[in-house]
Amino acid sequence: MRIIISILLLVIIALGITLSLVIIPFNESTTQVGEYYIDNGVEETGATNIVTSVVVNYRGFDTLGEVTILFIAAVGLGAVLATSKKSKAGKKKIEPASLVVYTGCRFLFPLIILFGLYVLIHGHLSPGGGFQGGAIIASAFVLIYMGCREKRPAMVLTKVIESIGGLVFIIVGLIGLGIGGYFLLNFLPGGVPNTLLSAGIIPIIYIAIGFKVGSELTGVIDNLIEESE
Amino acid sequence: MDLLSNSVVDFLDNYIYYIGAFGLVFIGLLIILIKRNLIKVIIGLSILETGVNLFLISVGYIKQGTAPIFSKPGLDSAIMVDPVPQALVLTAIVIGVAILALALSMAIRLYRHYGTLNLRKIKEQRW
Numbered sequence: 001m002r003i004i005i006s007i008l009l010l011v012i013i014a015l016g017i018t019l020s021l022v023i024i025p026f027n028e029s030t031t032q033v034g035e036y037y038i039d040n041g042v043e044e045t046g047a048t049n050i051v052t053s054v055v056v057n058y059r060g061f062d063t064l065g066e067v068t069i070l071f072i073a074a075v076g077l078g079a080v081l082a083t084s085k086k087s088k089a090g091k092k093k094i095e096p097a098s099l100v101v102y103t104g105c106r107f108l109f110p111l112i113i114l115f116g117l118y119v120l121i122h123g124h125l126s127p128g129g130g131f132q133g134g135a136i137i138a139s140a141f142v143l144i145y146m147g148c149r150e151k152r153p154a155m156v157l158t159k160v161i162e163s164i165g166g167l168v169f170i171i172v173g174l175i176g177l178g179i180g181g182y183f184l185l186n187f188l189p190g191g192v193p194n195t196l197l198s199a200g201i202i203p204i205i206y207i208a209i210g211f212k213v214g215s216e217l218t219g220v221i222d223n224l225i226e227e228s229e
Numbered sequence: 230m231d232l233l234s235n236s237v238v239d240f241l242d243n244y245i246y247y248i249g250a251f252g253l254v255f256i257g258l259l260i261i262l263i264k265r266n267l268i269k270v271i272i273g274l275s276i277l278e279t280g281v282n283l284f285l286i287s288v289g290y291i292k293q294g295t296a297p298i299f300s301k302p303g304l305d306s307a308i309m310v311d312p313v314p315q316a317l318v319l320t321a322i323v324i325g326v327a328i329l330a331l332a333l334s335m336a337i338r339l340y341r342h343y344g345t346l347n348l349r350k351i352k353e354q355r356w
Contacts, residue, residue: 006262010255021247034289034311041312042299050297050309054316066320073327077334126300131323193299213323220330227337 046190046199047124055129056202056209060184064169067209071166074216081227097147105147112140120210124199130206134213141218145225155222158215165212172201172208246287253280267339267346271332278325282318289314 037050037058045053055063096102120133144152176185184201191198241248257277261270289311295304297312336346343351 003263006259009262010258013258014251014255017251034313037312038297038306038309048299050299050312051315051319054312055319059316062320066323069324070327073331077330080331080334080338127296127298129319131319194301217326224330224333224337227334 042193047202048193052124052129056205074220101147105143109140123206124202130209133210137214138217158218161215162212165208168208250280250284265348267336285314285318
């Protein structure tokens with residue numbers, strides 16, 4: 001009965017969506033604002049990756065909100081799981097991983113970190129950026145939790161890095177407010193496009209976001225793994 | 230026969246991304262509605278979110294378009310896809326991760342409290 005009702009409901013929703021989507025043209029036009037960003041983005045921001053210039057420069061304030069949402073989720077996860085942590089009796093002994101996994105994770109960890117740093121530093125030049133690089137860095141720490149648990153980072157350290165990342169974002173924005181009169185003004189020179197030191201404040205903010213996201217996701221993983229032990 | 234297959238190809242060419250995106254959305258919704266295990270419901274939520282992201286990306290797509298990155302000189306800006314939906318989806322993915330983490334932590338708490346993840350057996354979650 002439940003299944004029939006659910007499928008009926010979905011069919012009704014599907015009909016509504018189909019009727020409304022048939023008249024929307026597909027794979028033709030870009031929006032006017034998108035065209036503006038493509039035409040003037042490189043000149044105005046110095047970043048060759050237009051998506052990055054939209055995320056960090058044109059819509060930088062949205063990104064601040066997004067980073068805040070991630071922060072609140074990490075804090076909320078800690079708060080939801082924190083109460084049960086105290087009642088936990090004895091810690092179970094964790095069985096060490098096999099030699100292959102242990103060696104593999106020690107070998108791969110620096111390479112993954114290096115790749116993550118590459119992705120987040122080159123956010124204004126190539127596909128990637130702070131969020132992607134941060135996720136890659138966090139995946140390196142997942143490997144640490146799977147393979148060599150005793151080498152895991154201290155949670156205080158990730159909290160400190162996270163706070164510094166957030167502070168750098170806000171302070172760079174406030175410097176722009178002081179110099180030019182609005183938040184997140186690109187006050188550094190744009191430089192030559194397609195070089196590493198270009199695009200003004202975009203690399204600085206994206207590196208800060210990358211470290212913040214990486215340490216936040218590591219904290220989330222740590223909370224979930226601690227809970228499942 | 231030829232005309233028919235041509236029109237089918239045309240139709241797929243125009244709507245294949247929409248079909249895929251909303252296919253994922255409906256699969257996710259169906260899982261959320263009929264599954265009883267909370268972990269499976271969360272997986273359904275994740276699939277639904279993937280479908281919505283795919284839809285947003287495909288709205289900004291241009292036929293034979295390239296990524297909006299001027300990685301080398303001489304790239305035609307007329308065939309670049311719309312960067313705005315891509316930036317939106319970047320936001321949506323991050324928020325999706327946040328939602329997934331929170332939902333999983335709630336699931337852990339529910340399991341601690343009730344000793345089961347079956348939504349039929351948890352009185353407050355039954356519908």
